[in-house]
Amino acid sequence: MRHTLAVLVENNPGVLARVAGLFSRRGFNIDSLAVGRTESPDVSRMTIVVEGDERVLEQVNKQLHKLVDVIKINDITADEYVDRELVLIKVNADPAQRGEVMQIADVFRARIVDLGRKTVTLECTGNDGKINAFEESLRPYGIKELVRTGKIAMLRGTKYTGLQENGD
Amino acid sequence: MKKTGAQILVESLLAEGVDTIFGYPGGQALPIYDALYDADIRHILTRHEQGAAHAADGYARASGKPGVCLATSGPGATNLVTGIANAYMDSIPLVAITGQVPTSMLGRDSFQEADITGITLPITKHNYLVKDVNDLAKIVREAFYIATTGRPGPVLIDMPRDVSAGETDYTDPGPVHLPGYDIKKDPDPEQVARAVRAIEEAERPVIYAGGGVINANAHVELLKFAEMLLAPVATTLMGLGGFPGNHPLSVGMLGMHGSKYANYAVSECDLLIGVGVRFDDRVTSKLEAFAPNATVVHIDIDPAEIGKNVGVDIPVVGDVRATLRELAGRLQPRLASRWRDKIQTWKKEYPIEFEENGRIKPQEVIREIYNATGGNARITTEVGQHQMWAAHYYTYTRPRTFISSGGLGTMGFGFPAAIGVQLACPGETVIDIAGDGSIQMNIQELATAVSHKLPVKIAILNNGFLGMVRQWQELFYNRRYSYTELDNPDFVKIAEAYGAVGIRVDKKSEVRPALDEALRVDKPVVLDFQIEREENVLPMVPPGEAINNMLG
Ligand SMILES: Cc1ncc(C[n+]2csc(CCOP(=O)(O)OP(=O)(O)O)c2C)c(N)n1
Numbered sequence: 262m263r264h265t266l267a268v269l270v271e272n273n274p275g276v277l278a279r280v281a282g283l284f285s286r287r288g289f290n291i292d293s294l295a296v297g298r299t300e301s302p303d304v305s306r307m308t309i310v311v312e313g314d315e316r317v318l319e320q321v322n323k324q325l326h327k328l329v330d331v332i333k334i335n336d337i338t339a340d341e342y343v344d345r346e347l348v349l350i351k352v353n354a355d356p357a358q359r360g361e362v363m364q365i366a367d368v369f370r371a372r373i374v375d376l377g378r379k380t381v382t383l384e385c386t387g388n389d390g391k392i393n394a395f396e397e398s399l400r401p402y403g404i405k406e407l408v409r410t411g412k413i414a415m416l417r418g419t420k421y422t423g424l425q426e427n428g429d
Numbered sequence: 430m431k432k433t434g435a436q437i438l439v440e441s442l443l444a445e446g447v448d449t450i451f452g453y454p455g456g457q458a459l460p461i462y463d464a465l466y467d468a469d470i471r472h473i474l475t476r477h478e479q480g481a482a483h484a485a486d487g488y489a490r491a492s493g494k495p496g497v498c499l500a501t502s503g504p505g506a507t508n509l510v511t512g513i514a515n516a517y518m519d520s521i522p523l524v525a526i527t528g529q530v531p532t533s534m535l536g537r538d539s540f541q542e543a544d545i546t547g548i549t550l551p552i553t554k555h556n557y558l559v560k561d562v563n564d565l566a567k568i569v570r571e572a573f574y575i576a577t578t579g580r581p582g583p584v585l586i587d588m589p590r591d592v593s594a595g596e597t598d599y600t601d602p603g604p605v606h607l608p609g610y611d612i613k614k615d616p617d618p619e620q621v622a623r624a625v626r627a628i629e630e631a632e633r634p635v636i637y638a639g640g641g642v643i644n645a646n647a648h649v650e651l652l653k654f655a656e657m658l659l660a661p662v663a664t665t666l667m668g669l670g671g672f673p674g675n676h677p678l679s680v681g682m683l684g685m686h687g688s689k690y691a692n693y694a695v696s697e698c699d700l701l702i703g704v705g706v707r708f709d710d711r712v713t714s715k716l717e718a719f720a721p722n723a724t725v726v727h728i729d730i731d732p733a734e735i736g737k738n739v740g741v742d743i744p745v746v747g748d749v750r751a752t753l754r755e756l757a758g759r760l761q762p763r764l765a766s767r768w769r770d771k772i773q774t775w776k777k778e779y780p781i782e783f784e785e786n787g788r789i790k791p792q793e794v795i796r797e798i799y800n801a802t803g804g805n806a807r808i809t810t811e812v813g814q815h816q817m818w819a820a821h822y823y824t825y826t827r828p829r830t831f832i833s834s835g836g837l838g839t840m841g842f843g844f845p846a847a848i849g850v851q852l853a854c855p856g857e858t859v860i861d862i863a864g865d866g867s868i869q870m871n872i873q874e875l876a877t878a879v880s881h882k883l884p885v886k887i888a889i890l891n892n893g894f895l896g897m898v899r900q901w902q903e904l905f906y907n908r909r910y911s912y913t914e915l916d917n918p919d920f921v922k923i924a925e926a927y928g929a930v931g932i933r934v935d936k937k938s939e940v941r942p943a944l945d946e947a948l949r950v951d952k953p954v955v956l957d958f959q960i961e962r963e964e965n966v967l968p969m970v971p972p973g974e975a976i977n978n979m980l981g
């Protein structure tokens with residue numbers, strides 16, 4: 262099963278290498294990893310999507326905890342959360358096809374961010390499923406280039422996984 | 430007052446109570462060595478950085494204090510790597526300090542630059558590249574704190590030359606604040622209660638004790654706990670000495686080269702209590718068949734060890750000593766146990782034994798070492814058959830008296846470790862039980878022992894083979910001895926060339942007199958015992974078998 266972990270880490274150099282190294286060394290499968298600053302400048306947040314059964318997840322959790330730079334880990338899989346990913350896709354589109362591509366973009370509420378002579382570059386955000394569907398719809402036209410940010414996620418409502426204890 | 434990074438390092442080491450460090454200088458470590466020149470710290474110059482790391486490791490294992498080693502950048506740092514990995518696998522508190530090229534030269538493949546924090550990422554508990562001299566004091570404090578608390582382990586501090594030469598005002602960094610590092614010392618009462626219930630219900634409990642008992646200084650608590658339960662105690666290689674080997678409840682070592690009665694006890698128990706252990710494959714062998722009928726209680730300070738290799742019924746996360754105390758406080762002592770009696774009969778029925786003949790048997794040498802030292806020596810070992818014989822035929826009754834490379838199985842560990850042990854325990858007898866192969870991996874440290882007048886003894890069980898590998902070739906590769914026979918140098922001459930004493934022993938009748946002589950001399954001594962060449966270590970669990978399915 263796929264799990265989504267929200268991991269708060271100290272913003273030290275090398276912290277990404279420590280986390281990535283741990284996953285590869287112990288044979289854990291990372292689906293995606295997105296990292297960036299948080300509301301506090303000393304702390305970064307990683308959203309890690311990892312595949313594994315309960316036992317693997319338990320080890321992932323415990324081994325991550327052993328890294329001195331890891332402050333807090335939250336497996337939010339079972340909670341209500343919002344998740345988003347951003348994708349940029351450069352797709353073949355000569356003038357004849359452009360209309361169709363734009364219609365697809367419309368359906369997915371994607372935006373055109375660049376136009377070439379024979380290509381269109383689109384930006385789309387959404388959850389996993391939406392991004393996958395968007396990609397599939399464009400595939401027949403010939404995808405020249407594709408880049409995904411990896412998923413970021415946040416709990417819904419007043420709950421949060423930040424540094425402070427939950428208020429409720 | 431302004432101080433250099435190197436001076437701050439020295440002050441910080443002193444503040445941590447460090448009195449001895451093991452090291453080897455070089456260009457990028459020059460500022461550090463300059464500060465050491467008139468510092469109140471004893472520096473032991475080994476003859477190889479690997480020797481420095483193992484010596485610091487041995488010092489830590491014998492004393493319970495963190496060991497400290499120091500090397501220059503590049504090749505000096507990479508030479509520490511095996512020693513660091515060794516300490517990591519056996520959870521030994523070690524602080525390794527390396528020189529590094531100046532920060533402005535980092536990342537440019539500068540002369541003698543090696544990314545040692547990158548290289549040691551998977552073999553350290555934590556590591557640091559110091560980029561600002563103002564962070565140094567805080568980092569050193571954290572490093573010692575991390576190395577020695579919780580599950581101990583090595584921490585590396587990489588110090589670019591401009592950091593060690595740079596100046597700043599030294600201020601005490603104060604207490605450590607690490608939000609991502611918390612240790613749970615006291616076990617959860619709920620988990621303790623469950624363990625108590627399981628213990629009360631068990632008819633055939635077995636205690637499986639490891640290096641965690643020694644790390645936690647929990648030998649007294651373990652003894653008391655075992656006596657309350659009347660439970661046999663099987664130890665791992667790392668656990669030897671954590672429970673008195675001569676105690677009626679001791680069943681010696683378990684696992685691949687364990688005693689039959691230890692392995693039988695584990696296979697038939699209905700409750701297995703793992704104490705400071707990690708269910709290593711050299712212990713469990715075939716996992717599905719390990720303690721098949723037992724409820725498993727696992728006590729360890731490191732939560733990640735629980736459930737890593739085997740499913741655990743009752744996890745108890747906490748300091749081993751505190752936990753054993755807590756458990757003992759809630760249990761009623763047993764007065765009689767049929768299970769214990771059964772194990773006593775197994776002990777009589779399946780003793781660890783060997784056949785004597787006219788030649789020198791390795792087992793006999795170890796037994797004589799035990800007799801000659803009254804069992805009061807600190808023993809270190811290299812890795813191979815001799816290591817297993819040292820585990821079987823010498824009885825360890827106190828913690829920190831058997832010092833051996835368990836997890837990594839590092840040939841070349843024992844001798845430099847013995848140097849560290851001797852420095853930690855002046856006045857005590859320290860013997861490295863060595864193989865003719867292993868001793869040649871760090872034999873250069875004879876110079877260190879001689880120059881520091883350390884009367885360490887080396888007992889080489891010389892079989893002319895990489896014996897343990899040969900044994901596997903004999904048993905599982907149809908006696909095809911591929912590259913395991915050794916053409917050895919004259920070890921007596923080597924000893925003498927270094928200024929140590931060398932004694933060759935090729936007759937049975939000379940074993941004890943030679944040992945007595947070696948113990949009498951107040952110098953390093955190399956004993957070259959010409960033993961039976963193709964003796965095997967038995968009993969043995971063949972690879973992939975259940976542990977009660979033993980050869981021999
Ligand atoms: C550094 C290192 N290299 C290789 C090995 C693999 N190995 C394990 S035991 C052994 C043979 C050791 O020979 P020796 O020191 O003579 O001991 P013996 O088994 O003969 O007692 C070897 C090569 C190892 N453990 N460590």
Ligand SMILES: [Mg+2]
Pocket residue numbers: 813864865866890891892893894895896
């Ligand atoms: Mg040998």
